[in-house]
Amino acid sequence: MTYRAPIEALGDPMRRAILERLVAGPRSVGDIASELPVSRPAVSQHLRVLKEANLVTERREGTRRLYRLDPNGLAEVRTYFDDFWARALAEFKQAAEHNETKGEA
Template identity: 50%
Template sequence: MFEDESETDDAFRALAEPRRRAILRLVATDELAAGEIAAAFDVTRTAISQHLTVLREAGLVSERRAGTRRMYRARPEGLDGLREFLDAMWSDALDVGRRLVEAEAAGDERTDVA
């Protein structure tokens, strides 16, 4: 059903951790060095590095080297599987709601006729 469910699962797991979501927000619009990202948090650089590795392996951020620095930027396409999953769930929920409303309306019409 979905492009690659293992990639979607990896993205969900990566984003389950609040700090990773915050990191993704930081690099959503700007490419930042690992040190700049780490400066935004009250944890060690090693911890941020580990979070960045999880995000990179899940396909949610890209990494490029600029001299001795590692630069990170969000990969919007990394969210495609999540978006597809959530869109399908929302669509299914709307279909169920529509059927319930239609069934209720059909029941009301039968009551009016009697």
């Protein structure tokens, strides 16, 4: 299973809609598809992408497959963004102080 960056998987609105429906607990493919304006195969393909990004895991149960959120992908996004946020914040503060010194606000 080829890796895929979680943050890129999150770029698609339909995939975010799918993830939203998994946040309350595991769901089957057809169950999810019934709430979305796309076909079941489309949902299935999205779930594969989400799986490649470690954003969901799959568990077979009889003839159904239950998908649920995977903390790994979520943590990866959180780490990336927290780091980015921290660095950006540092720059903002520095810029603000610099402007104060120059009396620009």
